[in-house]
Amino acid sequence: MPGLATAVFYLALFGSSFNPANLIPSNASQYASSVISNIFGGAPTYITYLTAGVICIILVFNMAFGGIDLVLDRQLGYLSTLLTAPIPRAAIYLSGVAQNLVKVLLLAVLTFVVAFFIPNGLRLPASFGVIDFLGVFGAFILLGLGLSFIFTALALSVRSIDSLVAIVNFLTLPIMFMSNAFFPSSSFPTWLMGIANVNPVTKANEAARLLIVNGTLTSAQLSTYGLDMAYLGGFATALGILGYLAASRALRPE
Amino acid sequence: MSEIIEAKGLTKIYGGKLMAVDHISFSVEEGEIFGFLGPNGAGKTTTIKMLNTLASITEGTAEVAGHDVAKNPGTVRKSIGVVPQELTADDELSGAENMVLMGRLHQLSASAAKTKVDSLLSLVDLQEASRRKVKTYSGGMRRRLQLVMGLLHEPKVLFLDEPTLGLDVQTRSKMWHYIKGLNKERGLTVFMTTHYLDEADSLCDRIAIIDHGTIKVSGTPAELKTAHGGDIIALTISEGVGDLTDFLSGIEGVSQVTKDDNVYRIKLPNTEKALPSIIGGVLQQEAVIEGITFSKPSLDQVFLDVVGHSMRDEEASSSDSGWENIKMERAR
Numbered sequence: 001m002p003g004l005a006t007a008v009f010y011l012a013l014f015g016s017s018f019n020p021a022n023l024i025p026s027n028a029s030q031y032a033s034s035v036i037s038n039i040f041g042g043a044p045t046y047i048t049y050l051t052a053g054v055i056c057i058i059l060v061f062n063m064a065f066g067g068i069d070l071v072l073d074r075q076l077g078y079l080s081t082l083l084t085a086p087i088p089r090a091a092i093y094l095s096g097v098a099q100n101l102v103k104v105l106l107l108a109v110l111t112f113v114v115a116f117f118i119p120n121g122l123r124l125p126a127s128f129g130v131i132d133f134l135g136v137f138g139a140f141i142l143l144g145l146g147l148s149f150i151f152t153a154l155a156l157s158v159r160s161i162d163s164l165v166a167i168v169n170f171l172t173l174p175i176m177f178m179s180n181a182f183f184p185s186s187s188f189p190t191w192l193m194g195i196a197n198v199n200p201v202t203k204a205n206e207a208a209r210l211l212i213v214n215g216t217l218t219s220a221q222l223s224t225y226g227l228d229m230a231y232l233g234g235f236a237t238a239l240g241i242l243g244y245l246a247a248s249r250a251l252r253p254e
Numbered sequence: 255m256s257e258i259i260e261a262k263g264l265t266k267i268y269g270g271k272l273m274a275v276d277h278i279s280f281s282v283e284e285g286e287i288f289g290f291l292g293p294n295g296a297g298k299t300t301t302i303k304m305l306n307t308l309a310s311i312t313e314g315t316a317e318v319a320g321h322d323v324a325k326n327p328g329t330v331r332k333s334i335g336v337v338p339q340e341l342t343a344d345d346e347l348s349g350a351e352n353m354v355l356m357g358r359l360h361q362l363s364a365s366a367a368k369t370k371v372d373s374l375l376s377l378v379d380l381q382e383a384s385r386r387k388v389k390t391y392s393g394g395m396r397r398r399l400q401l402v403m404g405l406l407h408e409p410k411v412l413f414l415d416e417p418t419l420g421l422d423v424q425t426r427s428k429m430w431h432y433i434k435g436l437n438k439e440r441g442l443t444v445f446m447t448t449h450y451l452d453e454a455d456s457l458c459d460r461i462a463i464i465d466h467g468t469i470k471v472s473g474t475p476a477e478l479k480t481a482h483g484g485d486i487i488a489l490t491i492s493e494g495v496g497d498l499t500d501f502l503s504g505i506e507g508v509s510q511v512t513k514d515d516n517v518y519r520i521k522l523p524n525t526e527k528a529l530p531s532i533i534g535g536v537l538q539q540e541a542v543i544e545g546i547t548f549s550k551p552s553l554d555q556v557f558l559d560v561v562g563h564s565m566r567d568e569e570a571s572s573s574d575s576g577w578e579n580i581k582m583e584r585a586r
Contacts, residue, residue: 076341077338077339077340077342078344080308080342081336081338081359082359084308085356086331086332086361253308253310254303254308254310
């Protein structure tokens with residue numbers, strides 16, 4: 001499926017070509033993994049760091065562009081079929097949110113698995129277990145939920161695919177680059193760091209990476225994880241309310 | 255016979271400016287096939303959207319199956335079936351699967367829906383194709399499927415918006431046969447819109463002619479044709495005899511004469527009686543008859559009479575109605 005191919009390209013190609021370890025001169029190559037580890041919060045390889053970032057990008061892009069199907073539903077008249085059926089308007093909105101989320105999460109899991117097979121790819125610590133895996137994907141689920149709430153409401157509110165694509169194109173790149181998806185935000189210039197640090201994508205990456213790099217967490221790391229998850233929960237709730245209001249308006253009779 | 259649809263002063267204004275439907279009132283009897291006939295942009299689709307809860311009502315009231323549409327849209331949706339203009343069945347599902355999906359959307363359980371699927375599909379001769387994906391269906395088959403998709407929950411009223419749009423002559427006639435069958439066998443009230451005169455004529459028990467958002471006239475096709483139609487004789491006379499209009503109007507049995515270049519359109523209730531006098535009289539005037547045509551009443555004649563221009567003229571200025579649609583989109 002095309003989504004998986006994009007993810008693999010980002011991981012394998014971007015992850016290999018942009019790997020900062022490439023910059024280390026060959027006579028100092030034995031220091032490569034400790035340099036990476038220092039810069040990237042303990043990650044043994046760049047792709048280990050990048051995996052969470054790429055999964056977040058998949059979430060953002062697929063939620064955003066997944067709305068195109070909903071616009072088509074409206075244009076082709078299928079939405080009218082739903083609107084004349086005796087079902088609550090909320091069901092139309094929430095089913096759109098759910099189907100987008102489930103599709104993309106499956107893609108995210110596949111990406112995670114594929115990351116192992118790339119050379120210099122994802123390497124998990126020995127203590128990484130099922131609970132840690134759930135912890136990682138818990139962060140992605142909360143991020144995905146918030147994104148799905150708002151992007152589904154957006155798709156229901158516009159009348160043409162052109163409008164949706166224009167809005168979405170404008171939003172996705174800032175969301176992607178004003179975060180720690182590719183690089184730690186601690187090394188950003190101040191103006192960028194401020195935005196990056198409130199970006200929910202950053203929080204999701206941070207939470208996921210704590211587990212991916214460390215496996216079992218110290219209590220300090222656990223509280224960071226907890227704060228990140230609370231932030232993501234708040235983000236999802238806020239966007240849920242906003243999205244619900246926008247969708248109710250969009251699904252009103254014309 | 256009770257009224258199952260009742261509209262009073264029904265009005266739709268888009269964006270505070272564009273009045274698509276202008277204070278119309280009408281009622282539909284239970285068990286009849288009622289048609290809104292009019293050109294594109296007349297307000298037919300807007301009216302049907304107000305009745306099937308897709309569009310809000312700006313002014314006036316409408317009651318469908320005993321419930322106020324504005325106040326209880328959810329209850330109204332349970333008693334109506336809606337067959338839209340567009341082809342909305344899911345291409346990737348089979349006919350039967352589409353039926354079950356619609357059933358479930360209308361609060362039937364999957365098993366209850368499945369039991370009805372075969373009998374409904376056989377009503378429109380689709381049982382053989384029922385397991386095939388809809389993308390393999392022809393346009394006519396899709397419309398037949400949509401016709402019965404609206405019936406799983408046994409609604410009291412079926413709303414059909416341009417049911418034979420884009421179909422060829424044979425398929426259209428088959429669709430009329432299916433619609434009539436559903437109406438007769440199930441006592442299903444049908445509210446339809448169309449711009450096809452022959453469809454309104456052969457299918458509807460009663461019609462209302464709508465143009466520019468208002469109802470011009472309504473009644474059974476036969477009533478309308480008698481009142482506004484009448485036989486027409488078109489007599490082409492060669493040049494050189496002067497205006498025969500007054501002379502022709504004076505002939506017994508002639509109701510009205512209009513002249514267009516050298517063609518006289520003579521309206522009269524009974525051609526058989528008056529024709530000999532007309533031809534005899536014209537020949538006596540030493541006029542040369544170049545051609546005679548004779549037509550029985552048609553809804554096009556009714557339309558011309560009532561609206562002031564032919565449906566075809568309205569269709570020809572379709573750039574106008576395209577603009578109407580764009581204006582409506584913007585006003586929303």
